[in-house]
Amino acid sequence: MNATATLTLCHLNFPANHECSCSFLCKPNLALNLFSSNTRTNHCLQKRSSLPLGVSSSETAHLVVEDDLNTFLQILPCDLRDRLLNDSKRGQLLEVILDLGRLPEARYQGEFGGKYLRSNEVSIEELEYAQNAVGEFGGDNRAGIEGTLHRISAIRSRKGSIVGLTCRVGRAVSGHVDMVYDLLQFGQSILFVGRPGVGKTTVMREIARVLSDEFHKRVVIVDTSNEIGGDGDIPHAAIGNARRMQVPEPSLQHKVMIEAVENHMPEVIIVDEIGTEAEALACRSIAERGVMLIGTAHGEWLENIIKNPTLSDLIGGVETVTLGDEEARARRCQKSILERKAPPTFYFLIEMRERHYWVTHKTEKSVDMLLRGQNPSVEIRKRDDGFNVVIERWQTYDRHEI
Ligand SMILES: Nc1ncnc2c1ncn2[C@@H]1O[C@H](COP(=O)(O)OP(=O)(O)OP(=O)(O)O)[C@@H](O)[C@H]1O
Structure with missing residues (x-):
C-alpha cells in the first residue's frame, strides 16, 4: 500500500505558548504510529524577524537560508571576492578550492557544478593570507571564522605547511x-x-x-x-x-x-x-x-x-x-x-x-x-x-x- 501525506511548513520560531491551529503539533502524546497512518497538516512559515549585520537571507516558500557570505569572502584573494560577490549563483556556492599552483575553483550545489574563478594560479602569499584570516587549525586540519558557520579545511605538505584549502560556506537553514x-x-x-x-x-x-x-x-x-x-x-x-x-x-x-x-x-x-x-x-x-x-x-x-x-x-x-x-x-x-x-x-x-x-x-x-x-x-x-x-x-x- 502506498500512502502520501503532505506536510506544509511551519512551526518556525513560535513562542512557547503559541496555539497552533493544526492538530499535528498540538497532539500531546503522539502514539508511535510511524509507518501505520497518514498525517496531513498545515502550518505557516514565520521567518526570523531580524538578522545580524552582514548576514544575507534568502527564502523559498518554506525555507529561510542565512549565510554570512561577506565574511567568508574576506579570506579570499580580492579578485575572487569581487567575482563571487557579483556571481548570480552565489546562493548555491558550496566551496571555494585554493590549491597552491592551481587555478582557484568554485563548487556549486548539484547541477550547477564547478568553475575556475580566474586564469592564474593560487600563490603561496594568497594561501598565507587566508590562513591568517581564519582561526587556528585543529588536529583534524579544520578551522573556522569566528562567529560564523564556515569551515576551512587544510591540505598540508609533508613538512606541515598548508598547500591547499577547501573553504566551505556554512549556512543556517530554518x-x-x-x-x-x-x-x-x-x-x-x-x-x-x-x-x-x-x-x-x-x-x-x-x-x-x-x-x-x-x-x-x-x-x-x-x-x-x-x-x-x-x-x-x-x-x-x-x-x-x-x-x-x-x-x-x-x-x-x-x-x-x-x-x-x-x-x-x-x-x-x-x-x-x-x-x-x-x-x-x-x-x-x-x-x-x-x-x-x-x-x-x-x-x-x-x-x-x-x-x-x-x-x-x-x-x-x-x-x-x-x-x-x-x-x-x-x-x-x-x-x-x-x-x-x-x-x-x-x-x-x-x-x-x-x-x-x-x-x-x-x-x-x-x-x-x-x-x-x-x-x-x-x-x-x-x-x-x-x-x-x-x-x-x-x-x-x-x-x-x-
Ligand atoms: N537546506 C540547505 N539549503 C542551502 N544550503 C544548504 C542546505 N543544506 C546544506 N547546505 C549547504 O551545503 C553545504 C554542505 O552542507 P553540510 O556541511 O551540512 O553537509 P554534510 O553532509 O554535513 O557534509 P560533510 O559530511 O562533508 O560534513 C554547506 O555549504 C551548506 O551550507
Missing part, C-alpha cells in the same frame, strides 16, 4: 527540519547518513535549535570541529538555546560525549561524524542512560553501516549464528546466518540521498529484514515542486547488496 519534525516528537534517537556535502551538519544545527527552543529540551552539542555551533567560544545563534561543548582533539570526541552526560544532565546529545568504535560505544552508553541521540555517520545507506565493523554497533551489531538442522530446514535457509546482536542505539536511521530526498528506516525492523535478504518498508520524505514536505509511507526499500 525550515529544513520539517522533513523530520514529526519524528522529533517521538523523542527517539536518529542517525543520519549520507554522502559528504549532502547537508547532514546543516540539518543537525536546526534540529538542535528546534529541540532546545521549541521542545524545551536540554540539548548539548558535542562539537568536534566547531562545525555545528560555528567558530569561537560563543556559539552561533543558529543552534538556539542548545549548549555546545568543544572538543580539544578529535580523538577525544567519545570522552567529551560521556562527559556531557555525566556533568551536564542533557536530555538530548547531538554529535556529528561518529566514526570510531569508541564513539559508537559512547553512543550506546549514552542511549542506555535514556538520553536521546541525534548523530551523523559517513556511509550512504543503512547497508554501509551494517557492513562496517566499526560502526555496526550503532544499528545493534551483527553476529553469525549457527542454526540446528531442523531450524535451518524450517526457515529454509543456510545453517550459518547473520543476526542482529542487540537493540540498535538509534531507533530511526535516515539516508539523506539528496538534500530534499530522504529515506527513513525503523532501524531494528530494517536491519533484521536486510540480514534475512528481504526488502523492508521505508518512508520516503521529499519536497514537491511547491517545496512542501511529502511523506510516502510503506515504500519498498531499494536494497543494496550486503
Whole structure:
C-alpha cells in the first residue's frame, strides 16, 4: 500500500505558548504510529524577524537560508571576492578550492557544478593570507571564522605547511527540519547518513535549535570541529538555546560525549561524524542512560553501516549464528546466518540521498529484514515542486547488496 501525506511548513520560531491551529503539533502524546497512518497538516512559515549585520537571507516558500557570505569572502584573494560577490549563483556556492599552483575553483550545489574563478594560479602569499584570516587549525586540519558557520579545511605538505584549502560556506537553514519534525516528537534517537556535502551538519544545527527552543529540551552539542555551533567560544545563534561543548582533539570526541552526560544532565546529545568504535560505544552508553541521540555517520545507506565493523554497533551489531538442522530446514535457509546482536542505539536511521530526498528506516525492523535478504518498508520524505514536505509511507526499500 502506498500512502502520501503532505506536510506544509511551519512551526518556525513560535513562542512557547503559541496555539497552533493544526492538530499535528498540538497532539500531546503522539502514539508511535510511524509507518501505520497518514498525517496531513498545515502550518505557516514565520521567518526570523531580524538578522545580524552582514548576514544575507534568502527564502523559498518554506525555507529561510542565512549565510554570512561577506565574511567568508574576506579570506579570499580580492579578485575572487569581487567575482563571487557579483556571481548570480552565489546562493548555491558550496566551496571555494585554493590549491597552491592551481587555478582557484568554485563548487556549486548539484547541477550547477564547478568553475575556475580566474586564469592564474593560487600563490603561496594568497594561501598565507587566508590562513591568517581564519582561526587556528585543529588536529583534524579544520578551522573556522569566528562567529560564523564556515569551515576551512587544510591540505598540508609533508613538512606541515598548508598547500591547499577547501573553504566551505556554512549556512543556517530554518525550515529544513520539517522533513523530520514529526519524528522529533517521538523523542527517539536518529542517525543520519549520507554522502559528504549532502547537508547532514546543516540539518543537525536546526534540529538542535528546534529541540532546545521549541521542545524545551536540554540539548548539548558535542562539537568536534566547531562545525555545528560555528567558530569561537560563543556559539552561533543558529543552534538556539542548545549548549555546545568543544572538543580539544578529535580523538577525544567519545570522552567529551560521556562527559556531557555525566556533568551536564542533557536530555538530548547531538554529535556529528561518529566514526570510531569508541564513539559508537559512547553512543550506546549514552542511549542506555535514556538520553536521546541525534548523530551523523559517513556511509550512504543503512547497508554501509551494517557492513562496517566499526560502526555496526550503532544499528545493534551483527553476529553469525549457527542454526540446528531442523531450524535451518524450517526457515529454509543456510545453517550459518547473520543476526542482529542487540537493540540498535538509534531507533530511526535516515539516508539523506539528496538534500530534499530522504529515506527513513525503523532501524531494528530494517536491519533484521536486510540480514534475512528481504526488502523492508521505508518512508520516503521529499519536497514537491511547491517545496512542501511529502511523506510516502510503506515504500519498498531499494536494497543494496550486503
Ligand atoms: N537546506 C540547505 N539549503 C542551502 N544550503 C544548504 C542546505 N543544506 C546544506 N547546505 C549547504 O551545503 C553545504 C554542505 O552542507 P553540510 O556541511 O551540512 O553537509 P554534510 O553532509 O554535513 O557534509 P560533510 O559530511 O562533508 O560534513 C554547506 O555549504 C551548506 O551550507
